[in-house]
Amino acid sequence: MVPSTGSGHRSTGSTQGATDPTTGDWETHDYDVVVIGAGGAGLRAAIAAHDAGAKVAIVCKSLLGKAHTVMAEGGIAAAMGNRWPEDNWEVHFRDTMRGGKMLNNWRMAQLHAQEAPDRVLELETWGALFDRTEDGLISQRDFGGHRYARLAHVGDRTGLEMIRTLQQRAVELNIDVFMECTVTDLLQDPSTGAGTGAVSGAFGYWRETGNLVLFRAPSVVLATGGIGKSFKVTSNSWEYTGDGHALALRAGAQLINMEFVQFHPTGMVWPPSVKGLLVTESVRGDGGILRNSEGERFMFDYIPEFFKAETADSVEEADAWYEDKKNNRRPPELLPRDEVARAINSEIKAGRGSEHGGVYLDIASRRSEDFIKRRLPSMYHQFKELADVDITREPMEIGPTCHYVMGGVEVEPDTGVSAVTGLYSVGECSGGMHGSNRLGGNSLSDLLVFGRRAGEAAASYAAGLGAAKPSVADADLDAARQRALAPFEGGGGADSGHAENPYTIQSELQESMNELVGIIRTAEELERSLGAIERFKERARHLLVQGGRAYNPGWHLALDLRNMLLVSESIAKAALARTESRGGHTRDDFPGPDEVWATKNLVVSLNADGTGVDLAEKPLPVMPDELKEFFQ
Amino acid sequence: MSYDLKMRLWRGDADGGELGDYTVSVETGEVVLDAIHRVQATQAGDLAVRWNCKAGKCGSCSAEINGRPRLLCMTRLSDFDESETITVTPMRAFPVIRDLVTDVSYNYEKAAQLPSFKPGPPDSDGKRRMAQVDVERGQEFRKCIECFLCQNTCHVVRDHEENKPAFAGPRFFLRYAELDMHPLDTHDRRELAQGAAGIGMCNITKCCTEVCPEGIRITDNAIIPMKERVVDKKFDPLVWLGNKIGIRNKDNDGREDLGA
Numbered sequence: 001m002v003p004s005t006g007s008g009h010r011s012t013g014s015t016q017g018a019t020d021p022t023t024g025d026w027e028t029h030d031y032d033v034v035v036i037g038a039g040g041a042g043l044r045a046a047i048a049a050h051d052a053g054a055k056v057a058i059v060c061k062s063l064l065g066k067a068h069t070v071m072a073e074g075g076i077a078a079a080m081g082n083r084w085p086e087d088n089w090e091v092h093f094r095d096t097m098r099g100g101k102m103l104n105n106w107r108m109a110q111l112h113a114q115e116a117p118d119r120v121l122e123l124e125t126w127g128a129l130f131d132r133t134e135d136g137l138i139s140q141r142d143f144g145g146h147r148y149a150r151l152a153h154v155g156d157r158t159g160l161e162m163i164r165t166l167q168q169r170a171v172e173l174n175i176d177v178f179m180e181c182t183v184t185d186l187l188q189d190p191s192t193g194a195g196t197g198a199v200s201g202a203f204g205y206w207r208e209t210g211n212l213v214l215f216r217a218p219s220v221v222l223a224t225g226g227i228g229k230s231f232k233v234t235s236n237s238w239e240y241t242g243d244g245h246a247l248a249l250r251a252g253a254q255l256i257n258m259e260f261v262q263f264h265p266t267g268m269v270w271p272p273s274v275k276g277l278l279v280t281e282s283v284r285g286d287g288g289i290l291r292n293s294e295g296e297r298f299m300f301d302y303i304p305e306f307f308k309a310e311t312a313d314s315v316e317e318a319d320a321w322y323e324d325k326k327n328n329r330r331p332p333e334l335l336p337r338d339e340v341a342r343a344i345n346s347e348i349k350a351g352r353g354s355e356h357g358g359v360y361l362d363i364a365s366r367r368s369e370d371f372i373k374r375r376l377p378s379m380y381h382q383f384k385e386l387a388d389v390d391i392t393r394e395p396m397e398i399g400p401t402c403h404y405v406m407g408g409v410e411v412e413p414d415t416g417v418s419a420v421t422g423l424y425s426v427g428e429c430s431g432g433m434h435g436s437n438r439l440g441g442n443s444l445s446d447l448l449v450f451g452r453r454a455g456e457a458a459a460s461y462a463a464g465l466g467a468a469k470p471s472v473a474d475a476d477l478d479a480a481r482q483r484a485l486a487p488f489e490g491g492g493g494a495d496s497g498h499a500e501n502p503y504t505i506q507s508e509l510q511e512s513m514n515e516l517v518g519i520i521r522t523a524e525e526l527e528r529s530l531g532a533i534e535r536f537k538e539r540a541r542h543l544l545v546q547g548g549r550a551y552n553p554g555w556h557l558a559l560d561l562r563n564m565l566l567v568s569e570s571i572a573k574a575a576l577a578r579t580e581s582r583g584g585h586t587r588d589d590f591p592g593p594d595e596v597w598a599t600k601n602l603v604v605s606l607n608a609d610g611t612g613v614d615l616a617e618k619p620l621p622v623m624p625d626e627l628k629e630f631f632q
Numbered sequence: 633m634s635y636d637l638k639m640r641l642w643r644g645d646a647d648g649g650e651l652g653d654y655t656v657s658v659e660t661g662e663v664v665l666d667a668i669h670r671v672q673a674t675q676a677g678d679l680a681v682r683w684n685c686k687a688g689k690c691g692s693c694s695a696e697i698n699g700r701p702r703l704l705c706m707t708r709l710s711d712f713d714e715s716e717t718i719t720v721t722p723m724r725a726f727p728v729i730r731d732l733v734t735d736v737s738y739n740y741e742k743a744a745q746l747p748s749f750k751p752g753p754p755d756s757d758g759k760r761r762m763a764q765v766d767v768e769r770g771q772e773f774r775k776c777i778e779c780f781l782c783q784n785t786c787h788v789v790r791d792h793e794e795n796k797p798a799f800a801g802p803r804f805f806l807r808y809a810e811l812d813m814h815p816l817d818t819h820d821r822r823e824l825a826q827g828a829a830g831i832g833m834c835n836i837t838k839c840c841t842e843v844c845p846e847g848i849r850i851t852d853n854a855i856i857p858m859k860e861r862v863v864d865k866k867f868d869p870l871v872w873l874g875n876k877i878g879i880r881n882k883d884n885d886g887r888e889d890l891g892a
Contacts, residue, residue, distance in 0.1 A: 062682075062684055062690075062692065063682075063692065063736070064740065065690075065778055066684045066685075066690045066691070066692050067684075068684070068685070070684075070685060070689050070690045070777070071685050071687065071689055071690075121754075121758065121759065121760075124760055125751055125754075125760075126748075126749065127748065127749030127751075127811075127814070129762075129767045129770045129771050129774055129814070130767070131764065131767070131771075132762055132763060132764040132767060135761070136761030136762055136763055137759055137761060138759075139764075154771065154774070155771070157689070157775065160689065160774075160775075160777065161774060164774060164776075164778075168743075168748055168749070169748070171743055171744050171748070172748040174744075179740075208729050208730075208733075208735075237683075237684040237685050237686065237690075238683065238684065239684065270661065271659075271660065271661020271662065272659055272661055272662065273659070273661055273662040273663050273666045274661075274686075274687070277686070277687050278687070378689070381688070381847075382687065382688065385688065385706055385708075386663070386687075386688075386706070386708070387661075501673075501677065502677075503672070503673035503674075503677065504673075507673070545677055545678070546676070546677040546678045547677065547678025548678070550645065550680075550729075550730050551680040551729055551730040551731070551733050552677075552678040552680065553672060553677070553678065553679070553680060553681070554672075554677030554678050555678070
């Protein structure tokens with residue numbers, strides 16, 4: 001059973017839990033709800049499950065408070081109406097659906113828009129210190145695709161504020177946290193269905209010691225974030241290896257929207273060590289503009305038909321909008337991210353790029369030094385420290401970077417439950433909410449709204465089971481143990497000289513995905529990428545790692561690589577099948593949107609022998625008439 | 633532009649270890665963490681180093697570079713001469729787990745001992761109102777990325793393991809100050825800061841401020857004002873007299889004293 005540390009936290013694996021001497025060399029813990037991941041979604045889910053009376057564990061790959069949510073900069077989108085009383089959930093819902101090119105799950109977009117304001121106020125009750133309006137209310141800032149200034153923010157470090165607030169709340173509630181602990185397999189009760197049985201737990205290892213650990217729990221919430229580490233140029237950290245996506249697939253759940261990967265328009269391009277590092281959209285929200293090497297403000301040339309009516313077509317109108325939003329339309333720099341990223345890509349391809357292969361993002365000539373330092377302190381710091389660029393005096397060089405995956409586990413909108421009983425998914429590793437393209441600021445609110453919903457649902461399901469909990473099969477445990485330790489054996493490659501280094505395969509996979517499945521795609525390149533992925537998969541059977549089990553990053557990567565390969569294949573396959581361009585999926589050979597594709601999703605599931613994925617088409621859920629009215 | 637960098641990296645575990653010599657090819661514009669990652673990918677696959685965002689925002693990659701506590705991801709190679717050997721060792725104030733990774737659970741234990749934010753009821757419309765100028769004091773402290781470099785540097789615990797139980801450290805004095813300055817908090821943690829957290833042991837040498845990668849003025853803006861508040865409450869003769877003869881002290885209005 002779980003020993004009490006008095007703090008609800010445990011960061012070491014050496015003395016925790018009880019090893020079951022009869023079944024194996026792993027320690028065992030029992031919970032009602034196990035949440036995998038400790039970013040915004042995981043923490044919010046854990047808090048909700050705890051509040052609903054469940055015994056909850058949070059299991060996370062890093063230390064508590066380090067999850068990728070800290071990288072979110074701009075803010076939390078919520079129609080609170082603090083700046084613009086005209087704003088309400090209907091407008092937010094409409095913006096979200098249009099931003100996703102109508103491919104969003106309408107019910108998720110609705111719940112999200114309706115509940116986001118309460119979730120933000122709740123953070124304040126837990127100690128978050130948001131920037132204020134003149135009236136003392138939570139301030140809200142402009143962002144791409146949002147009709148009104150809607151993002152609750154703290155300078156440009158909103159994600160840090162959010163994670164710290166949720167972390168401190170979880171600590172206050174004394175929720176158990178298993179830090180630096182990685183889940184490698186989900187466990188299912190074989191008596192409830194072959195391959196897709198009800199969840200009965202999760203299996204993994206402590207990174208610190210390499211000791212194995214079993215969590216027995218009827219509810220598992222996946223909150224593992226995204227897949228960005230499959231790409232070379234990315235704003236994502238090492239943790240983003242698609243763990244939740246892959247765990248769900250292997251458990252028999254489906255993924256949707258995997259072809260839609262968001263390339264954030266503004267990542268740093270120089271120096272090489274920070275290539276891909278995020279530059280917040282707030283720079284544009286606060287007045288920054290994009291220029292090419294000829295000094296031209298090029299976004300006016302890239303306003304698509306779909307957004308013409310609501311976008312300024314002259315510099316005068318665009319500049320006047322910052323002060324007078326009623327009588328002017330938005331600057332084209334604040335189009336949704338997919339549009340801006342494609343425009344930047346086109347300028348660079350046309351030879352009008354900057355010295356290091358990006359374009360210029362200029363706020364220095366537009367706002368005072370004082371304003372920039374106050375509104376964008378992290379950006380000022382980041383460029384000063386890492387690139388020797390003073391953004392109050394010179395323009396930044398930026399280019400698109402892999403930032404977010406719209407695709408994820410297909411879930412029931414109201415509860416976040418997947419097709420597998422007891423398996424929930426929230427935040428970036430769930431799919432549907434953002435359709436083909438996510439608006440900036442909608443991620444943090446997504447984490448809060450659906451984190452809470454899934455946490456409550458997971459707790460309620462577990463409570464309803466009483467003593468009739470799904471069981472863990474010994475054979476599954478042995479298999480999970482074997483899989484986790486396989487990289488020390490080399491898969492037969494060690495003897496024959498075919499042993500592979502996980503770092504090498506990871507870096508080649510990242511190169512390949514960046515080049516062949518990047519921001520602009522073609523059938524020929526996608527087919528090549530699928531061939532490459534097959535070869536990586538073959539080589540990955542012979543991974544061999546140096547050293548022992550204690551804090552061994554090579555071993556950790558070898559296990560994560562399995563997941564990276566599975567999600568990479570999902571993305572490439574779906575991208576090849578969708579013969580149109582929409583949102584975060586752009587096909588050079590099919591440059592426009594296609595009506596036929598406007599009403600269906602591509603669904604990914606594990607193939608019969610478990611070595612890859614299969615694709616199927618599925619119609620979108622149909623929006624009720626009363627919501628359709630917003631789009632007339 | 634690339635060149636060969638000489639590095640000495642501490643390798644070992646709780647039972648001991650030593651500096652290992654590595655030569656690795658690096659590029660202009662790279663940071664120390666890039667060089668360590670390249671060693672890991674090509675020479676020592678099991679080299680343990682903690683990191684996440686590689687952007688100075690998560691505070692995971694704290695270590696000591698040529699003896700100075702810093703973030704690996706924010707230390708540029710251009711700060712050093714190309715011929716200079718860069719030595720990287722784990723944070724000294726915490727027990728080593730392996731190589732450059734330390735056991736920082738001391739900090740999580742201290743965090744759990746700190747009573748959390750406790751606001752009063754919201755305004756009648758369900759919202760809360762605070763002035764920007766009032767939240768900015770706390771916002772400076774909430775920039776903290778919990779890299780624990782201040783904790784590592786603080787001489788009260790750096791070479792004095794015995795002080796740890798009675799001393800929360802600069803990171804948590806920052807948190808006490810943040811909550812004490814929060815316009816809507818109703819707890820009074822002043823006795824606690826003095827008692828359980830041991831703020832009195834700090835003799836304001838400002839080492840914590842010097843190593844803070846976020847540039848938070850820990851000593852000047854958090855610790856000293858917090859010490860003053862503690863002193864005001866506990867030792868100000870006028871306050872003492874006022875309490876004795878029953879004069880209401882407005883500083884305590886709406887606050888619940890959590891004791892020591």
